[in-house]
Each structure stands twice: as C-alpha cells, then as structure tokens.
Amino acid sequence: FDPILATLKGIAAAEQLRLYRRDPDGWRGCRSTGEVAVSWRPSAEFAGNLYKGEGVLPASPQSVWECIKPVAGGLRTKWDQNVKDFEVIEAISDTVSICRTTTPSACMRIISPREFVDVVVMKQYEDGTMLSAATNVEHPLCPPQPNFVRGFNYPCGCFCIPVPGEPNRTELLTFFQTDLGGYLPQTVVDSFFPSSISGFYSNLTKAVKALKA
DSSP, X not given: OOHHHHHHHHHHHHHHHHHHHXXXXXXXXXXXXXXXXXXXXXXXXXXXXXXXXXEEESSOHHHHHHHHOOOTTOSHHHXXXXXXXXXXXXXXXXXXXXXXXXXXOBTTTTBOOEEEEEEEEEEEOTTSOEXXXXXXXXXXXXXXXXXXXXXXXXXXXXXXXXXXXXXXXXEEEEEEOEEOOSOXXXXXXXXXXXXXXXXXXXXXXXXXXXXXX
C-alpha cells in the first residue's frame, strides 16, 4: 500500500468533483422534494450513473459539516440510514484518510449489506466552502469481508457552500457515483439512488435542526 499514491488518487477525486460542480451539461432531473433536487447523467468512470443532489439546509456550514464530516466517531452513523458503520483504517494526514464504510440491506433486502473502502480527502476553500471527497482504493487491512458485497465508489462527495448574507443557511451539493457490485437488476439500482439521496437530505435536515436545538 502506497500512501502517496492513495493521496494523489484522493486529490484527483476532489478535483473531479470541482469539475462536476462547474459542468452544467447533460444533467436530467429525476426526483425533487422540498429539500433536494436530484439529477443524473451517465458516469464516465463506470457503467452506471453519476447523481447530483442540490439543496439548501437551515443551518450554518459549520453545523452541516459537523454532521457529515468523515471522521472516526462522527455523527454520520447516527443520522444516515445508509451508513451502518464508518471506520478510519489509516490516517495519512490531517486531511487524507483511508476509510471503510458498511451499509445495511436496502430495498426490502433486495440489496444486501455492502462495504466500501475509500481514500477520503477533506478540503476548505477560500470562500469558506468545505469539501469531503472520496474514491475507491485497496488497503491490506481491508480484505473483502464474507458477510458483505464489496462495492466501489468513484469520485463522490459533498460541498458545504456558504449562502452569502445568510449565515444560518448552507447550500449542500452532493455527488454520488457508486458501483454497488453484486448482481443487481438495473431497475433496482436506478430506483435506489434517487430515493436514497432524498432520504440523505431529509435525515440530514433533521440532524442539523437537532444539533441547533
């Protein structure tokens, strides 16, 4: 395992997300709720889709970041129904780590539990925007586990973007690009992600409100 190569892969994933954010072309809306608009386009990374979620949350960027930041003992496992367990396998630096995430079964158990091993990069931009970016990686301490199907994340993550003049609101821009692995009908995959992303925003909204209370 080469931590330098893993770091470079993570930095490249963060840059890829920055490009997705700036590229308006080819997105097709597939779901809209009071909290999020979800759109998709074919992935250039694998034979699946890249999904985008866009919403504004009723809390400061710091509060939103507190709920989503990818750290050991973080809040994400408490509010995110799609994250059963999150562990840091190796901290390469203050902002780069190798993480293992497990997910519960979903879609009435059609989708069995999954595990993902990623390099995760955290980054703060000059305007106060915070980014968490991830992409799949192999690590010797994380051989595939027998009770999980190994899935693969391609460049994915979240931007917490300050709303000018509104310190208690945050624009949250998310990108999901996941190969769930296994042998799933495409129709199951295509229905899972839009509903999963709207659930992510709905549960996160509740979590940030609880944090403020």
